[in-house]
Amino acid sequence: MIDSLLAYLDTLFLVLFAGGALVGAVLMLVLRAPMRVALALIATMVCLAAIYGLLGVHFIAAFQVLIYVGAVMVFMVYAIMLLDVRDPSFVDRFSRLLVPGVAGALALLGVLVYAAWTDLPTLPEGSLTAAFGLREFSVTFLNEYWLHFELVSILLVAAVVAAIAVIGVNRGERG
Amino acid sequence: MDKVQLLVSVSLALFALGLLGVIVRRNVLVMLMCMELMLNGVNLSLVTFAQQTDSTAGAVLVFLIFVVAAAEIAIAIPIVLLLARNKHTLDLSAYTDLKG
Numbered sequence: 001m002i003d004s005l006l007a008y009l010d011t012l013f014l015v016l017f018a019g020g021a022l023v024g025a026v027l028m029l030v031l032r033a034p035m036r037v038a039l040a041l042i043a044t045m046v047c048l049a050a051i052y053g054l055l056g057v058h059f060i061a062a063f064q065v066l067i068y069v070g071a072v073m074v075f076m077v078y079a080i081m082l083l084d085v086r087d088p089s090f091v092d093r094f095s096r097l098l099v100p101g102v103a104g105a106l107a108l109l110g111v112l113v114y115a116a117w118t119d120l121p122t123l124p125e126g127s128l129t130a131a132f133g134l135r136e137f138s139v140t141f142l143n144e145y146w147l148h149f150e151l152v153s154i155l156l157v158a159a160v161v162a163a164i165a166v167i168g169v170n171r172g173e174r175g
Numbered sequence: 176m177d178k179v180q181l182l183v184s185v186s187l188a189l190f191a192l193g194l195l196g197v198i199v200r201r202n203v204l205v206m207l208m209c210m211e212l213m214l215n216g217v218n219l220s221l222v223t224f225a226q227q228t229d230s231t232a233g234a235v236l237v238f239l240i241f242v243v244a245a246a247e248i249a250i251a252i253p254i255v256l257l258l259a260r261n262k263h264t265l266d267l268s269a270y271t272d273l274k275g
Binding site (some may be wrong): 010011014015017018021022024026028029034037038043044045051052055056057058060063064067068071072075076079080081083087093094095097098101102103104106108109112113117120132136137140141142145148150152155158159160162163166167169 | 178179181188191192193199200204208215225228234235243246249251252254257259267
């Protein structure tokens, strides 16, 4: 009785947070001010973190909140606050590609969802909650994927150097 | 309805909405945020498939995508600030001389 109730609650929360993520994504498209778009994106990311938590991968949920919401979006909000709010692109939201863009995105979504619904193997109920733990993940990460880890650290250093170079170019032009 | 199908459908919808945002919005910062939305959709599908097959490779890939997204934002925001300083607008139609 309690087990079935818990499974029901689990599914209910999963559907709720999935709906929340979709609502946030749609709001990102229709809202005018970039700060509100950023807040809608943060809401979507928090909903996705909740979905990861419900799936049992708690460390990915924590890193989703820490890295995406905590670092990337704070950076984005700083950039929005640095820039002028009386911009013409705030008044007129959409480019002239609105109609073909919506048609193309709807067609793409239809094809993808059709493929996902017809070709995916279905699972027995409850098998999604059997998750691997942080220990297993860490051992695999640093034993099998150490080269990718090092490559990604080089990529981060390259990004930092490139960002400094971009700012340096601007300074050089202005004397 | 199966949970895997629901989550994969949500991830596909997030990807399509992000792509739509990149195409139809005019503000450069909003386009950047829509790219982040596309990455988030891909992350959700990776986590779902990693859980489905009980393998850690998907989770490792999610971590690498986190780092790549951070690097992308670190390099994209200075470029956007530079463009906005030169053209005095965030409207993408002002940057058409970048076509060459």
